[in-house]
Amino acid sequence: MNKLVSLLSLPLLSLPVYANVEFLHWWTSDGEKQALNVLEKQLTSHGLALSPSPVLGGGGDSAMTVLQARALAGNPPSFAQTEGPSIKSWDAIGILHEVNSVAQKHHWDETLYPLAREINKTQNGYVALPLTLHRLNWMWVNHKLLNSLGQPVPKTWQQMFTIMELAKRNGISPLAVGEQPWQIAMLFENLVISTQGVEFYTKAMVELQKESIDSEPLRLALQQLRRISLLVENSLPDTKWDTATRALASDQALFQLGGDWILGELMANNINVPNDVGCYATPESDGVFLFNMDSLIFMASKSFNFSQANHAADILADKDFQRDFNQLKGSIPVREDIDISDFNPCQIQSYQDFQVGITNNKVVPSMIDSMAVNPVAQQAINSAIFRFYRDKDLEPDTVIKRIIAIAESN
Numbered sequence: 001m002n003k004l005v006s007l008l009s010l011p012l013l014s015l016p017v018y019a020n021v022e023f024l025h026w027w028t029s030d031g032e033k034q035a036l037n038v039l040e041k042q043l044t045s046h047g048l049a050l051s052p053s054p055v056l057g058g059g060g061d062s063a064m065t066v067l068q069a070r071a072l073a074g075n076p077p078s079f080a081q082t083e084g085p086s087i088k089s090w091d092a093i094g095i096l097h098e099v100n101s102v103a104q105k106h107h108w109d110e111t112l113y114p115l116a117r118e119i120n121k122t123q124n125g126y127v128a129l130p131l132t133l134h135r136l137n138w139m140w141v142n143h144k145l146l147n148s149l150g151q152p153v154p155k156t157w158q159q160m161f162t163i164m165e166l167a168k169r170n171g172i173s174p175l176a177v178g179e180q181p182w183q184i185a186m187l188f189e190n191l192v193i194s195t196q197g198v199e200f201y202t203k204a205m206v207e208l209q210k211e212s213i214d215s216e217p218l219r220l221a222l223q224q225l226r227r228i229s230l231l232v233e234n235s236l237p238d239t240k241w242d243t244a245t246r247a248l249a250s251d252q253a254l255f256q257l258g259g260d261w262i263l264g265e266l267m268a269n270n271i272n273v274p275n276d277v278g279c280y281a282t283p284e285s286d287g288v289f290l291f292n293m294d295s296l297i298f299m300a301s302k303s304f305n306f307s308q309a310n311h312a313a314d315i316l317a318d319k320d321f322q323r324d325f326n327q328l329k330g331s332i333p334v335r336e337d338i339d340i341s342d343f344n345p346c347q348i349q350s351y352q353d354f355q356v357g358i359t360n361n362k363v364v365p366s367m368i369d370s371m372a373v374n375p376v377a378q379q380a381i382n383s384a385i386f387r388f389y390r391d392k393d394l395e396p397d398t399v400i401k402r403i404i405a406i407a408e409s410n
């Protein structure tokens with residue numbers, strides 16, 4: 001605020017009035033930073049200077065921990081990146097500025113996808129600004145390496161395992177994956193959906209139904225995760241997702257499974273997608289749209305009042321900005337009225353698969369990436385799955401019992 005006062009004291013013909021807004025986020029990879037630059041330019045062009053507060057750690061676990069600590073200390077940022085049900089939790093403690101006037105001005109009730117409205121509204125109306133719709137059941141394929149093995153793109157998990165085992169025998173790393181709980185849990189989430197379908201996935205992983213968790217289908221998915229863990233060399237522990245993407249892009253790895261922030265990373269590194277690295281639905285998940293959504297929450301504090309929050313939200317609700325941001329991020333917009341015909345073919349495929357998913361009721365939220373349960377349960381389940389992946393002696397029943405205990409305490 002001091003900066004604002006000092007600027008205001010300058011003669012009116014001088015610099016435009018600049019206020020500082022602090023943004024807490026976890027967008028720290030090449031692709032994420034390129035998209036973030038678009039956000040910063042959007043604010044700057046409207047007289048707001050961005051003070052970014054990046055928190056390392058893909059997937060956002062660390063960022064959410066920092067945000068909670070800062071809110072508890074009465075020192076929240078102006079606005080923050082967040083996802084899913086935690087929006088409602090933040091609103092319930094009365095710390096968010098509602099943005100209903102912005103929603104009305106930008107016709108969100110008419111332009112946002114229904115799931116974007118549901119995720120970002122509470123009984124107080126719109127309390128968050130939806131920004132991206134990421135698809136997570138993607139398989140990214142290094143075509144040069146796949147062709148060198150003389151193999152087709154796998155359509156089933158049996159073909160996937162056969163090709164990964166062939167790659168390993170030929171000295172090719174079969175799967176680029178960082179050894180972090182959320183990345184390993186994302187492999188598991190894909191296995192559950194691919195092998196057991198969205199209905200089972202929803203009962204076991206979204207609704208945390210005990211009889212679905214303690215079941216043969218979940219044991220089968222755990223056994224397949226174990227098979228992957230035995231195939232994948234123990235890459236450097238704590239490898240970040242974008243380090244894995246660089247391995248995929250530089251012909252060091254054959255496949256990567258994960259959300260289309262990977263597309264943003266590949267585009268930022270001038271990789272030709274889909275020609276050199278292709279995007280395909282994770283085996284046996286055609287027609288499924290497993291998603292997460294990035295939203296922005298505007299946090300009440302002495303230094304960031306309601307009108308400042310709604311001024312910033314109004315700027316970031318702009319349709320052209322939302323298009324430009326998503327195009328670089330690798331995601332698709334959360335509004336139905338944005339033309340994406342000049343987006344990457346993978347993003348156009350994502351949009352088409354989203355429409356198919358809506359028609360067939362196969363659009364499902366990612367539990368491991370903050371779209372289904374509270375952060376405590378999510379991180380505890382991710383850690384249990386990660387422990388099973390790392391500890392080859394751990395039995396599936398041990399993990400199942402742990403997940404049930406987490407579900408019952410949820």
Ligand code: GAL
Binds near residue numbers: 057060083241293
């Ligand atoms: C997700 C987030 C994406 C991307 C990804 C990797 O949770 O929605 O925007 O940041 O983490 O960090």
